[in-house]
Amino acid sequence: MPDKEDNGSCAELALLKFAIEDEGLRQLIQETPSLRIMHYVDLWSLMIELPAGRDVLEEAVMSSGDPVILRQWREVNDIEVEESDINDWIHLHRENVIRNEVRRTARRMLYDSSRKNVDELLNYVPYLSGSGPTAGSRLLDSQSMIDLYNRSLQSGRMGPPIKLGISRDYDSFWDGYRLLLIVGDTGHGKSTLLSWSAIATARLWRSSMLDSRILFFTLEGGIPRQITRFLSALSGINRIHLEGSNVDPETLEALEPYLEEFKELNIVASDERQLDSMIEHIESLALEPNGIGAVYIDYIQMIYYNGTASNEESALRAIANILVDVGDRYNIPIIAASQLSFADKNRPIPFGARAIAHKANLMLWLNKLNDSDGGPTAKVKCMKNTLGPLFEETLMIDYATNRVF
Numbered sequence: 426m427p428d429k430e431d432n433g434s435c436a437e438l439a440l441l442k443f444a445i446e447d448e449g450l451r452q453l454i455q456e457t458p459s460l461r462i463m464h465y466v467d468l469w470s471l472m473i474e475l476p477a478g479r480d481v482l483e484e485a486v487m488s489s490g491d492p493v494i495l496r497q498w499r500e501v502n503d504i505e506v507e508e509s510d511i512n513d514w515i516h517l518h519r520e521n522v523i524r525n526e527v528r529r530t531a532r533r534m535l536y537d538s539s540r541k542n543v544d545e546l547l548n549y550v551p552y553l554s555g556s557g558p559t560a561g562s563r564l565l566d567s568q569s570m571i572d573l574y575n576r577s578l579q580s581g582r583m584g585p586p587i588k589l590g591i592s593r594d595y596d597s598f599w600d601g602y603r604l605l606l607i608v609g610d611t612g613h614g615k616s617t618l619l620s621w622s623a624i625a626t627a628r629l630w631r632s633s634m635l636d637s638r639i640l641f642f643t644l645e646g647g648i649p650r651q652i653t654r655f656l657s658a659l660s661g662i663n664r665i666h667l668e669g670s671n672v673d674p675e676t677l678e679a680l681e682p683y684l685e686e687f688k689e690l691n692i693v694a695s696d697e698r699q700l701d702s703m704i705e706h707i708e709s710l711a712l713e714p715n716g717i718g719a720v721y722i723d724y725i726q727m728i729y730y731n732g733t734a735s736n737e738e739s740a741l742r743a744i745a746n747i748l749v750d751v752g753d754r755y756n757i758p759i760i761a762a763s764q765l766s767f768a769d770k771n772r773p774i775p776f777g778a779r780a781i782a783h784k785a786n787l788m789l790w791l792n793k794l795n796d797s798d799g800g801p802t803a804k805v806k807c808m809k810n811t812l813g814p815l816f817e818e819t820l821m822i823d824y825a826t827n828r829v830f
Contacts, residue, residue: 436518637718644727725760
């Protein structure tokens, strides 16, 4: 029998061990929110891509060479379970997930406790508002699903398009993308591309009469520097000439119409680094009438998780899970830059990206090129795209004005 004092990981390990050869259990875990895998996400993500069976999974684990997956595979194999106890393990894992959900949302409930009534607070934790793991869920037949889809189109629930400024073919991304990563080394243009994307998207929404806002977390240079990036992208004026004492009267006069335009764009900036506070900002704005259409983060390693910067893979993995979760809850895409270095240029995924790549729908590697001949100044390579094709594009990036052509 399972230990009722289980710390959370044992029950999850037991379910994963049963699920190695049990396709029905895999489907049950995928379809039941209160059975979601919380700790062994890397192994689970690999498992659900393969047919049930120990041999095929073991071969894929060994072929991956991923130290996290290899460690998780060893731990799954080390746990001893009895098949007759499977229902007890499922029950215990469900309890652990619910307890984790309660703890995770308690801070948000406390934050809103003075502003919302009790019924609204219960919506934060659906498991408290009814009995069973799917309290508050719905059963929809095919006609009802089509009706829901049509209503979502009429209400804009599918989400406004996000412009990345990459090319004509791969420039806009719609609903379904939750985490979009722009990765690359220092100085290769990640902040430039994020700033340009936010400006291009805000302009598109304004011209389309969309009221959704963009929330832009600028975590490295602060809000004043980010403002100059935005204004430089709008005006085409060199960012250096827009900073502090460098702004002369002629520049200020040329900038004036773009200052007025920027006031009309629905962009909200924050320099908050603590993950809990960032989530509170997102949820607070998402619940307001205009809501949020997109969240930008520059950059993800600057987020503080449990009081420290998130350079460890375990922290990055947790941050990615939380960001995708809040994006799913409020139908908000998260567009984030990730500071990465390449230990091996031939690796298909950059060193350090494995911690967050499993949650990304789209991952773009931005690489600065030699621009001495006046040609393209950067190359963007799509390394992952769960909702479309992979691609490569060359870009003209004006690093001085934060513009992409």
